[in-house]
Amino acid sequence: MDIKRLTSALLGFPLVLIILLIGNKIIVDCALSVIALLAMNEYFNAIQKVAKPVRWLGYLSCLSIAVIHIVPAEALRMVVTLAVPTILTILFAQVIATEMKTSFKDIAYTFIGIFYVVFFMMFVAFIDGMPNGKILIWYALIAAWGTDIFAYIIGKYFGKHKFSKVSPKKSIEGCIGGTVAAVILMLAYTYVANTYWGMSYSYLQIGVIGVVLSLIGQIGDFSASSIKRYVDIKDFSNLIPGHGGMLDRIDSLIFLAPFAYALFTVL
Numbered sequence: 001m002d003i004k005r006l007t008s009a010l011l012g013f014p015l016v017l018i019i020l021l022i023g024n025k026i027i028v029d030c031a032l033s034v035i036a037l038l039a040m041n042e043y044f045n046a047i048q049k050v051a052k053p054v055r056w057l058g059y060l061s062c063l064s065i066a067v068i069h070i071v072p073a074e075a076l077r078m079v080v081t082l083a084v085p086t087i088l089t090i091l092f093a094q095v096i097a098t099e100m101k102t103s104f105k106d107i108a109y110t111f112i113g114i115f116y117v118v119f120f121m122m123f124v125a126f127i128d129g130m131p132n133g134k135i136l137i138w139y140a141l142i143a144a145w146g147t148d149i150f151a152y153i154i155g156k157y158f159g160k161h162k163f164s165k166v167s168p169k170k171s172i173e174g175c176i177g178g179t180v181a182a183v184i185l186m187l188a189y190t191y192v193a194n195t196y197w198g199m200s201y202s203y204l205q206i207g208v209i210g211v212v213l214s215l216i217g218q219i220g221d222f223s224a225s226s227i228k229r230y231v232d233i234k235d236f237s238n239l240i241p242g243h244g245g246m247l248d249r250i251d252s253l254i255f256l257a258p259f260a261y262a263l264f265t266v267l
Contacts, residue, residue, distance in 0.1 A: 016141075019031050020128070020134065020137055020138075021134065025069040025125075025128065025129050026066075026069060026070070028125065028128050029065055029066050029067070029068050029069055029125050029128075030066045032065050032066075032121055032124055032125050033062055033063055033064075033065040033066035035121070035246060035250065036062040036065055036117055036118055036121045037059060037062040037063070038239065038245075038246040038247075039117050039121075039236075039245070039246045039247040039250060039254075040058045040059060040061075040062050040113060040114075040117045040118070041059075042236035042237045042239075042245040042246060042247045043058075043113045043116070043117060043227075043236065043247060044058060044113065045236075045237070046227065046228065046231045046233055046236055047109045047113070047227075047231060049231045049232075050105075050109070050230075050231060051103075051105050051106045051108075051109040051110075052102065052103075052106045053106060053109055053110045053113065054091060054094055054102060054106065054107060054110040057087065057090060057091065057094075057110065057114070058110060058113055058114055058117075058118075061087065061114045061118045062117070062118055064083075064118070065118065065121060065122055065125055068122060068125050068126070068129070069125070069129055080122070083119070084115070084119075087111065087114055088111060091107035091110060091111055092107065094107065095107060116254070117247070117254065120254035120255060120257055120258060121250075121254050121257070123254075123257035123258045123260070123261045124137070124140070124253065124254065124257045126261050127140060127257065127260060127261050127264060130261075130264060130265075132199070135193055135197060135199065136260075136264045136267075138189060139186055139189065139206070139209070139210075139213075139260065139264070140213065140253060140256060140257060140260040141253065142182060142185050142186050142189060143182050143186065143209075143210060143213035143214050143217055143256060143260070144213075144217045144220075144250075144252040144253040144256055145252070145253070146178070146181060146182035146185045146186070146214075147178035147179060147181070147182040147214045147217050147218060147252065148178065148217075148221065148252055149178075149181075150177055150178045150180075150181035150182065151170070151174040151175055151177060151178025151179075151218070152174065152178075153177075154173055154174050154177030154178065154181070155169070155170060155171040155173060155174020155175075155177070155178075156174075158171075158173050158174075158177070159171025159172075159173045159174045160173060161173065163175055164222060166222050166225050166226050166229060167221070167222055167225040170221075170222075175218055178214065178218070179210075179211060179214040179215060179218070182210055182213075182214045183207055183210035183211055183214065186206055186207075186209075186210040187203055187206060187207060187210070190203055190206045201267065202267075205267060206267075209260075209263050209267070212259065212263065213256045213259060213260055213263070216255060216256045216259050217252035217253070217255060217256040218252065219255060220251050220252045220253075220254065220255020220256060221251050221252045221255075223251065223255065224236075224247060224248065224251035235248050236248050
């Protein structure tokens with residue numbers, strides 16, 4: 001692992017730790033909103049090569065994450081349900097208002113971006129707001145970043161078979177090794193949670209959840225790579241030295257977050 005990548009990880013992890021452990025729901029939601037803004041801006045900058053995104057609506061959607069836990073719980077489900085048709089209605093209204101200077105292609109790319117970044121990111125906030133959310137959120141982080149770190153290390157030193165043209169540097173060995181390592185880390189974390197924090201999570205269930213989330217997170221990684229290859233860029237930005245942009249760093253996490261929320265609800 002190069003020095004830039006290692007330094008960024010060592011500096012960034014304590015900040016994430018502090019926000020998630022000490023921050024209340026509002027602080028975490030505001031932090032996620034800022035992260036979504038950075039990621040959305042990177043996405044818009046990337047696709048502006050092929051479309052003219054409706055930036056104001058994308059940025060406004062990011063800010064909505066900050067108020068998720070301010071909205072009364074009984075109304076939140078309806079608000080989230082209506083969010084998708086409302087956003088689509090506003091986008092088509094802009095096409096009409098601008099007499100098609102904003103095209104269907106422009107709003108299609110914008111809608112995908114809002115759904116991809118904002119809607120998926122909301123589930124990170126939902127996990128944090130669950131009972132024992134401060135414990136559960138780390139399962140999602142370990143599944144995403146544990147897979148990413150060990151897939152990189154194992155792929156770099158032992159990767160022999162290329163996985164997909166979407167991301168030529170990724171290997172089958174790295175993908176498998178990343179999943180195995182993430183599951184081991186999640187089981188070790190479960191031992192700590194059960195032994196010291198009074199939890200009673202099933203190791204079998206956590207193992208299955210770990211495999212599912214790790215694989216979905218890797219699909220998220222490949223999905224981000226497909227976007228970058230489509231617009232011919234290496235990284236979404238150079239915000240985080242050695243890691244690329246914010247969206248490069250969270251592509252796995254936001255993709256697996258909705259599934260993690262559903263599985264944690266069952267757990």
